Amino acid sequence: MITSRTWILAAILLLLAAVPPVAALLQQPFYLDLLRRVMIFAIAAISLNLILGYGGMVSFGHAAYLGIGAYAVGVLAHHGIDNGWLQWGLAIGASAVVAAAIGSISVRTSGIYFIMITLAFTQMLYYLGVSIEEYGGDDGMRLKIRSQFSGLIDLNDPTAFYYLVFGILVLFLYLTHRLVNSRFGMVLQAVRSNEARTRAIGFSPYPYRLATFIISGAMCGLAGALLANQTAFLTPEFMNWTRSGELMFMVILGGIASTAGPLLGAAALLLLEDALQGWSVLPKWVHEHWQLYLGVILVLVVLFARRGLAGLLPGRERND
Amino acid sequence: MNLVLVAEQTLNGLQLGVMLFLLAAGLTLVFGIMNLVNLAHGALYMVGAYLAAYFYEATGSFALGVVLGLAGTLVVGIAVELVALRTLYERDHLDQVLATFGLILFFNELIAILWGRAAIYSTIPAYLSGHVQITDNLRYPLYRLVIIGVGLAVAVLLWFVVSRTRLGMLIRAGASNRAMVAALGVDIRLLYTIVFGFGAALAGLAGLLAGPIFSVQPGMGELILIQVFVVIVIGGIGSIRGAFAGALIVGMVDTLGRAFLKPVLSAVISPTAGDAAGPALASMLIYLLMAVVLAFRPEGLFPSRGS
Amino acid sequence: MTEPLLETRGLRKTFGALVATDGVDFDVRPGETHAVIGPNGAGKTTFIKQLSGELRPDTGRVRFAGEDVTPLSVPRRSRKGLARSFQITSIYRDFTALDNVALAVQAHAGHSFRFWNSAREDSSLRRPARQVLENVGLEKRANILAANLSHGEQRQLEIAMALATQPRLLLLDEPVAGMGKDESLRMIAFLASLKGDKTIVLVEHDMDAVFTLADRISVLVYGRIIATGTPVEIRANQEVRAAYLGEDL
Numbered sequence: 059m060i061t062s063r064t065w066i067l068a069a070i071l072l073l074l075a076a077v078p079p080v081a082a083l084l085q086q087p088f089y090l091d092l093l094r095r096v097m098i099f100a101i102a103a104i105s106l107n108l109i110l111g112y113g114g115m116v117s118f119g120h121a122a123y124l125g126i127g128a129y130a131v132g133v134l135a136h137h138g139i140d141n142g143w144l145q146w147g148l149a150i151g152a153s154a155v156v157a158a159a160i161g162s163i164s165v166r167t168s169g170i171y172f173i174m175i176t177l178a179f180t181q182m183l184y185y186l187g188v189s190i191e192e193y194g195g196d197d198g199m200r201l202k203i204r205s206q207f208s209g210l211i212d213l214n215d216p217t218a219f220y221y222l223v224f225g226i227l228v229l230f231l232y233l234t235h236r237l238v239n240s241r242f243g244m245v246l247q248a249v250r251s252n253e254a255r256t257r258a259i260g261f262s263p264y265p266y267r268l269a270t271f272i273i274s275g276a277m278c279g280l281a282g283a284l285l286a287n288q289t290a291f292l293t294p295e296f297m298n299w300t301r302s303g304e305l306m307f308m309v310i311l312g313g314i315a316s317t318a319g320p321l322l323g324a325a326a327l328l329l330l331e332d333a334l335q336g337w338s339v340l341p342k343w344v345h346e347h348w349q350l351y352l353g354v355i356l357v358l359v360v361l362f363a364r365r366g367l368a369g370l371l372p373g374r375e376r377n378d
Numbered sequence: 379m380n381l382v383l384v385a386e387q388t389l390n391g392l393q394l395g396v397m398l399f400l401l402a403a404g405l406t407l408v409f410g411i412m413n414l415v416n417l418a419h420g421a422l423y424m425v426g427a428y429l430a431a432y433f434y435e436a437t438g439s440f441a442l443g444v445v446l447g448l449a450g451t452l453v454v455g456i457a458v459e460l461v462a463l464r465t466l467y468e469r470d471h472l473d474q475v476l477a478t479f480g481l482i483l484f485f486n487e488l489i490a491i492l493w494g495r496a497a498i499y500s501t502i503p504a505y506l507s508g509h510v511q512i513t514d515n516l517r518y519p520l521y522r523l524v525i526i527g528v529g530l531a532v533a534v535l536l537w538f539v540v541s542r543t544r545l546g547m548l549i550r551a552g553a554s555n556r557a558m559v560a561a562l563g564v565d566i567r568l569l570y571t572i573v574f575g576f577g578a579a580l581a582g583l584a585g586l587l588a589g590p591i592f593s594v595q596p597g598m599g600e601l602i603l604i605q606v607f608v609v610i611v612i613g614g615i616g617s618i619r620g621a622f623a624g625a626l627i628v629g630m631v632d633t634l635g636r637a638f639l640k641p642v643l644s645a646v647i648s649p650t651a652g653d654a655a656g657p658a659l660a661s662m663l664i665y666l667l668m669a670v671v672l673a674f675r676p677e678g679l680f681p682s683r684g685s
Numbered sequence: 686m687t688e689p690l691l692e693t694r695g696l697r698k699t700f701g702a703l704v705a706t707d708g709v710d711f712d713v714r715p716g717e718t719h720a721v722i723g724p725n726g727a728g729k730t731t732f733i734k735q736l737s738g739e740l741r742p743d744t745g746r747v748r749f750a751g752e753d754v755t756p757l758s759v760p761r762r763s764r765k766g767l768a769r770s771f772q773i774t775s776i777y778r779d780f781t782a783l784d785n786v787a788l789a790v791q792a793h794a795g796h797s798f799r800f801w802n803s804a805r806e807d808s809s810l811r812r813p814a815r816q817v818l819e820n821v822g823l824e825k826r827a828n829i830l831a832a833n834l835s836h837g838e839q840r841q842l843e844i845a846m847a848l849a850t851q852p853r854l855l856l857l858d859e860p861v862a863g864m865g866k867d868e869s870l871r872m873i874a875f876l877a878s879l880k881g882d883k884t885i886v887l888v889e890h891d892m893d894a895v896f897t898l899a900d901r902i903s904v905l906v907y908g909r910i911i912a913t914g915t916p917v918e919i920r921a922n923q924e925v926r927a928a929y930l931g932e933d934l
Contacts, residue, residue: 116472163669167676170415170615173475174607175672181604182665189658241791241799241807248788251777258737258771259850260763260792269798299604303479310476347491353483360477361465 067231067318074224078217090216096328097223098284103308103320104230105277110306111314112238113270114250115168118302119160119176122183123153123275125297127282129187132199132292136192142205142213146283153279154272156183161271165264177299187294198293201286213287223284227321230277235317237273246270247315307356330355382515387637388630393522395629396529400584401602402609402621403536404577410616410682411549412570414463415471417478419581419606420599421485422458426451426582427589427598428489431500440503447586448579455578459571467570486596495596500589525587532580533622540618549573605632608668614678623679628664635663688751690715690884691736691767691854696745698731698908705731706742707908713854718876718885720895723905724928729888730772732905733858736886737769738762750853764793768852770843772859772888778832782823782842785831786814789849814849821845821875837868844875854884861891873897896920904928 074093081090102124109115127149134145164175188196204213213219237243248256249263256263286292295301304327312323334340334348344351405419430447434440462481466474502521509517540546548569551559560566585599592598605628613624640656671679689712698706705728713719723729734740736747738759747755754762763769777785787810791797794810804810818824821841826834831842840860847855860876861869873894879885880898889895895902896916903913906928912919919925 110472116475118475163672167672169471170409170413171611171676173415173471174611175668178604178608178611178665178668182662185661186658189661236803237800239803239805240801241797241804243800244784244788244791244804245797248777248780251779252775255771255775255777255846256788257759258763258769258775259789259846260760261797262758262760266797299600300479300482303476306472306476307479310472347487349483350487350491353480353485353487356480356483357462357477360473360480361462 063316063318067321070318070321071228074227075221078220082217087216090220092328092332094216094220094223095288096325097227097321098281098288099305099308099328100321100324101223101227101230101284102278102281102305103312103324104227104234105274105281106305107309107312107314107316107320108234108237108274108277109267109270110309111316111319112243112250113246113267115165115267115271116173116306117164117176117271118173118299118306119178119180120274120278120305121297121299121301122160122180123157123278124282124285124301125183125187125292125294126153126156127279127284128286128292128296129193129282130279131205131283131286132201133193135201135203135205136199140203140206142207145205146280149279149283150276151279153282154276157272157275158268161268161275165267165271177302180297180299180302184294184297184299187297194293196294198291198295201290201292204287204290205283219287226280226284231317231321238315242266242269307359311359383637385512385516386518387634389518389522389526390637391630391633392626393525393529393629394633395626396526396533397584397588397625398602398606398609398629399529399622399625400532400580400587401606402613402625403532403618404580405606406610406613406616406618406621407549407573408577409610411573412467414467415474415478416463417475417603418458418481418485419577420601420603421482422451422455422578422581422599423585423588423602424485424489424594424596424599425454426585427500427594428493428498428585429582430586431498431589431594432493434501434503440506444586448582451582451585452575452579455582456571456575459574459578463574464567482600485599490596497593497595500594502590521590525591528583528587532583536618545572605664608664610678611668612671612678614681616682617678617680620678620680620682628667631667632664635660639663687714689713689748690717690750691886692748693736694746694748696732696735696742696747698735698740698742705908706735706745709745709905709908709910711903711910711913713884713886715884716881717900718880718887718898720887720889720899720902721905722889722892722895722902726907727905728908729905730858731908733769733856733886733888737767737856763850763852766851766853767856768847768850768854769856770847770858770860772862774836774839774843776831776839776842776846779830781828781830782818782834782838782845783811783814783827785842786817786845786849787811789846790814790817793850817845817849820848822871837864837872840864840868840872841875844872848883852883854886855879857885857887857889859889859891860887861889861894869894 074097077093078090081087102120106117106120109117130149130152131145134148139145160176160179164172164179167175187193193199211218211222213222238247245256245261245266248261249266253263282296285296308323308327309320310323311326312319312321331348331352334351335345401419401423405416408414408416426447429450430443433446434443437443437446458481462477466477506521506524508520510520510523512518540549548559548564559569609621609624609628612627613620613622639660640652643656644652692712693709696706696709696711709732721729721732731740735742738754738757738761742755746753749762749765749767752765754765757765777788780788784805787804790810790813791804815824815827818827821844823838823841823845826838831839834842840862844857844860857876861872864872869891876885876898887895887898899916901913902916902919903910904919904925911924911928912922914922
């Protein structure tokens with residue numbers, strides 16, 4: 059169904075697609091890098107939106123999969139395996155397996171328990187990453203060679219990499235759209251909307267929640283692999299719970315349970331962080347302590363602008 | 379591996395346990411009674427540590443530092459409750475998580491502005507330093523014993539308040555049926571503020587006790603907060619008894635694990651296994667424990683009724 | 686005598702010192718409409734929850750269609766054909782009326798691990814859903830968000846969702862609760878049209894509904910059934926009158 063929101067999303071995607079030539083024209087390669095970063099986090103936010111927005115599961119541990127995906131690439135590279143297919147395949151696979159393990163325990167719980175448990179498991183992985191000296195421990199490790207795709211694409215070419223990320227973003231947007239409107243997606247949303255009613259008509263919520271949890275983890279794992287290639291560096295900080303919090307904010311800022319929301323949210327948060335740190339319009343004391351202002355802004359957003367940016371778009375009658 | 383070392387580490391575990399309890403008690407009360415997820419609890423711990431260190435240095439008296447530090451944390455806690463948290467009681471957990479997450483960023487940076495990002499120096503006065511000779515072979519730092527003592531004293535005090543006083547009765551009633559307590563004409567907002575203040579004071583106490591042992595720096599609250607979450611999940615939300623049991627268990631498991639897992643693995647399996655898996659496994663131990671507890675008792679070991 | 690479709694034997698449930706269900710033997714014949722009435726605090730809700738699976742009894746059995754369903758969860762009992770409507774309206778407020786019913790249809794239309802095709806364009810779900818909406822009289826409101834329906838329409842939607850699962854037995858918890866006079870009469874008439882075709886267990890306070898619809902009535906007081914019989918028998922029963930203390934029977 060094509061709505062006004064679809065046109066707006068299409069417009070945004072068109073703008074994103076135009077960035078490399080425009081950036082080249084204006085000789086501002088920085089924006090290419092920045093927006094590629096935005097898109098990678100948008101992919102992670104889209105995956106979180108599945109469980110948080112549509113599924114109603116407040117997972118505070120989503121950054122774990124960014125870390126797993128990144129380390130899948132890093133660890134294989136460390137041992138001499140630069141094949142991108144293998145690295146990214148492992149990123150997705152390992153994330154799915156870990157999501158299945160963590161999910162099988164956590165998804166049975168809900169509310170405060172679920173939040174704390176997902177948080178705790180992510181920290182566990184964080185400490186695991188810190189304690190393994192071989193892979194850099196606390197300091198992390200560099201990715202000397204980016205993922206190789208046997209000549210198909212060279213990730214060292216910023217523009218090619220940009221369009222690859224863009225392509226994956228569009229693909230995930232489409233896949234998510236199909237998923238949430240499918241039979242499976244209907245049940246997921248029903249569980250979030252009214253769990254008692256869903257059980258009463260004959261659905262057991264657990265398998266659907268767990269499946270979504272796994273799919274979401276796998277998607278985020280791919281985002282992690284992309285992130286490792288983006289920064290050419292990975293540390294356990296990828297899995298820090300503050301990262302999880304940032305992802306959640308991207309989803310909320312954008313507006314939960316909407317297709318375009320995570321993209322808007324990722325853009326909003328990252329651009330906001332960037333602006334607070336470096337925008338010449340703002341005084342220096344803002345730059346130095348930008349986290350203070352970010353914290354205040356985030357609190358205000360939660361208290362007063364709950365529906366997020368997507369809530370500002372026209373045509374909001376029901377789910378996308 | 380000798381008995382003295384084991385005894386020492388056991389005491390260390392007990393010490394970590396009571397500190398976790400101080401933090402967990404406040405947090406679990408707030409969860410249980412106000413249904414509020416407060417990630418910024420660690421920030422109050424941090425504030426306690428900083429204020430106590432500051433006042434000790436400013437006044438030269440450790441006791442005064444403690445009192446002012448506690449009072450200061452209480453004030454900050456109540457201010458936060460009045461300004462930011464009141465609106466969150468009615469909101470869902472997601473909003474609470476996000477808002478208190480924003481508060482963490484705010485407080486960490488505020489502390490960094492006031493005192494810088496580097497760890498500050500926090501000392502103990504002469505009369506609390508030194509060691510106590512427990513047995514012929516076992517010497518243990520006096521300060522750590524004091525912490526254990528204070529923690530246990532607070533536990534007894536809390537038990538007394540919750541089970542023997544009117545306030546405690548209201549707290550227990552509020553934990554199992556919020557609406558009913560309000561309907562009975564109790565000023566629920568005042569009760570909430572008192573409970574929150576209580577929790578803040580406990581967090582501040584834990585912070586100022588921890589100052590001399592752990593490093594006092596921005597972000598110190600979050601490091602210990604995750605462990606506090608594990609304590610509460612294991613113990614059961616809303617239950618002080620659960621917080622106590624959970625805290626001691628987590629404190630012991632974590633300390634003893636870090637101290638002995640590597641040597642045990644080295645001895646039982648092989649030195650390389652000990653080296654490779656020891657530290658990693660030790661850092662994951664309490665989370666694995668949490669997973670096991672959840673598998674068998676999803677509501678925790680001592681869930682409060684009505685949660 | 687035909688085998689009851691639903692029966693309980695020695696059902697007992699306590700909450701601490703409170704005995705909510707005190708050894709209840711209860712049976713429902715196929716095609717029957719069996720009402721459960723009782724003063725407030727009698728334990729009707731607790732009883733219904735043990736029938737639907739939301740609560741497990743401490744002791745006693747629940748048998749449905751000859752099978753012991755006591756250990757079965759709510760979704761599993763629903764899949765066996767036991768449908769429930771809630772006393773406090775429990776629908777999907779952010780979905781349309783049609784979506785609501787379609788979900789109920791979907792729950793009994795094979796597995797839902799299908800990730801690609803749009804469920805809203807699946808005629809095998811939409812057509813039966815529209816039919817059910819038509820049966821309850823809500824077909825004109827199919828595309829309205831459930832939250833925007835009137836209270837009475839929402840109660841109708843509750844029933845529609847229960848019916849859409851093609852149940853063998855309907856467990857209706859105060860279906861006319863909170864409805865105005867006209868709406869109540871319409872609902873009662875509709876439920877009357879289901880009689881004989883569907884087996885119904887009806888918990889109700891509204892005595893008009895009870896005496897119009899019920900083939901048999903069981904009276905629950907302090908967790909025990911003090912009388913079971915036809916409406917005429919129950920009206921005349923002294924114990925029942927005493928229990929209701931002069932309430933208009």
